[in-house]
Amino acid sequence: MESSEFKTIKNTDQPLPSRAADQISQLIIDRQLSAGDKLPNEFELAAYLHVGRGTVREAVKLLVARNVLEIRRGKGTFIAKHPGQIDDPLGFAYLKDQKKLGLDLLEVRIRLEPWVAGIAAAKADEKDLVILRENCSRVEEDIYGGVDHLENDRKYHISIAKCTHNLVVPKLIPIISYSVGLFGSLNGTSLLTETIIGHRAILTAIEAHDPDAASAAMKDHLEKNRSALLEI
Amino acid sequence: MESSEFKTIKNTDQPLPSRAADQISQLIIDRQLSAGDKLPNEFELAAYLHVGRGTVREAVKLLVARNVLEIRRGKGTFIAKHPGQIDDPLGFAYLKDQKKLGLDLLEVRIRLEPWVAGIAAAKADEKDLVILRENCSRVEEDIYGGVDHLENDRKYHISIAKCTHNLVVPKLIPIISYSVGLFGSLNGTSLLTETIIGHRAILTAIEAHDPDAASAAMKDHLEKNRSALLEI
Numbered sequence: 001m002e003s004s005e006f007k008t009i010k011n012t013d014q015p016l017p018s019r020a021a022d023q024i025s026q027l028i029i030d031r032q033l034s035a036g037d038k039l040p041n042e043f044e045l046a047a048y049l050h051v052g053r054g055t056v057r058e059a060v061k062l063l064v065a066r067n068v069l070e071i072r073r074g075k076g077t078f079i080a081k082h083p084g085q086i087d088d089p090l091g092f093a094y095l096k097d098q099k100k101l102g103l104d105l106l107e108v109r110i111r112l113e114p115w116v117a118g119i120a121a122a123k124a125d126e127k128d129l130v131i132l133r134e135n136c137s138r139v140e141e142d143i144y145g146g147v148d149h150l151e152n153d154r155k156y157h158i159s160i161a162k163c164t165h166n167l168v169v170p171k172l173i174p175i176i177s178y179s180v181g182l183f184g185s186l187n188g189t190s191l192l193t194e195t196i197i198g199h200r201a202i203l204t205a206i207e208a209h210d211p212d213a214a215s216a217a218m219k220d221h222l223e224k225n226r227s228a229l230l231e232i
Numbered sequence: 233m234e235s236s237e238f239k240t241i242k243n244t245d246q247p248l249p250s251r252a253a254d255q256i257s258q259l260i261i262d263r264q265l266s267a268g269d270k271l272p273n274e275f276e277l278a279a280y281l282h283v284g285r286g287t288v289r290e291a292v293k294l295l296v297a298r299n300v301l302e303i304r305r306g307k308g309t310f311i312a313k314h315p316g317q318i319d320d321p322l323g324f325a326y327l328k329d330q331k332k333l334g335l336d337l338l339e340v341r342i343r344l345e346p347w348v349a350g351i352a353a354a355k356a357d358e359k360d361l362v363i364l365r366e367n368c369s370r371v372e373e374d375i376y377g378g379v380d381h382l383e384n385d386r387k388y389h390i391s392i393a394k395c396t397h398n399l400v401v402p403k404l405i406p407i408i409s410y411s412v413g414l415f416g417s418l419n420g421t422s423l424l425t426e427t428i429i430g431h432r433a434i435l436t437a438i439e440a441h442d443p444d445a446a447s448a449a450m451k452d453h454l455e456k457n458r459s460a461l462l463e464i
Contacts, residue, residue, distance in 0.1 A: 021297075029325055029326060061294075062293075062297040065253075065297035065298055068323075083323050083326040089321030090321065090400075090404075090407075091299075093257070094260065094300075096266070101399050101400070104398045105400050107398060108398070108401065111343075111344065112340075112344065115343055167329070167332055167333050168340050169336070172322075172340065172404070172407075175322075176404075
């Protein structure tokens with residue numbers, strides 16, 4: 001494949017720690033190491049990669065920065081919980097026009113999330129529903145308690161995505177729900193009430209395994225969010 | 233906001249270079265530095281962040297690993313072309329079931345890309361179309377030349393996404409077209425012919441500013457890809 005040739009060419013230009021980091025990544029993939037597994041120690045890696053321990057240490061730092069590895073003090077180096085997945089992976093924070101970003105994100109969300117809610121209603125099992133109810137209640141508790149609910153709001157949307165049992169959707173939703181945080185200041189009382197009502201309506205439809213109702217409830221919820229944004 | 237409070241708490245636990253990296257990120261955002269802009273030098277950053285130059289150097293390394301900065305030898309440190317955006321940001325390479333991943337990605341693509349092609353047909357300007365035609369031809373040249381076309385195939389789909397003028401869509405498409413690379417081995421002759429015909433049909437519809445035709449052509453193209461995958 002051209003892309004892997006390209007990688008090889010690029011690699012020879014890269015500093016040694018970057019190359020070692022790529023090789024460690026490949027090792028993780030080849031050995032099917034997953035979240036929480038321990039990485040072989042520095043000595044083994046140095047011997048395996050034919051590099052010095054200093055290079056291994058630099059490579060591990062790079063992979064920590066990329067959220068592939070995590071260091072637990074006194075315990076060793078482990079595969080991260082969601083290896084390779086970082087906050088704001090598309091660099092949204094670096095875009096200049098944050099208002100357009102918010103509206104463009106909502107456009108994508110309105111296309112994607114009603115569909116996701118529909119699949120969630122069709123596929124959610126009892127275990128999924130327990131988590132969904134819990135996350136729905138947490139948002140309500142935050143709002144009633146006068147505490148910022150945005151983190152739990154995002155988690156609620158992610159838990160809906162997880163009901164689909166699709167590998168990709170739960171990874172995409174956290175990225176596009178970046179918009180939730182952008183307009184935190186917007187959360188006046190009316191949008192807070194809508195959040196509670198909207199989230200409950202989505203939950204009820206998913207519990208009833210009614211894809212059309214779930215889809216419609218999600219669409220309605222996101223449209224109301226968009227209206228609120230447009231009113232600024 | 234709770235999330236920023238959380239960040240502060242987390243920061244005090246973090247090693248000094250990580251904290252400095254976060255502060256440099258914030259500086260880039262606050263000063264609206266963009267791709268190709270030069271970062272202030274080590275001395276300035278050390279003074280500004282009240283840390284040593286060694287810490288600044290470590291922080292810069294972390295930000296290079298996260299693709300926020302790039303070092304040009306002898307010239308200095310610059311903001312990366314797509315700051316914060318990395319290859320495979322969702323860590324797809326680390327998922328064990330790559331076949332399910334490919335099918336789940338196609339499910340998302342079939343939901344998203346026909347819609348994207350429709351908006352592209354509505355919004356593409358002359359400048360967009362020039363790039364689109366060029367990228368469409370490149371895929372054909374690769375295929376006729378017996379060269380791997382996957383990299384250019386991905387670029388073609390991204391250039392369609394750029395026609396939408398939505399800030400988010402062109403950043404999402406490269407991620408979900410990760411599936412293109414997954415099934416490189418699949419590219420038998422019939423799928424290659426379909427790629428040429430399918431891509432041309434999408435281009436023709438976008439050039440004609442016909443959203444429905446563009447949408448239908450994209451859907452057909454992706455469905456044929458899915459059928460090929462399911463046949464394995």
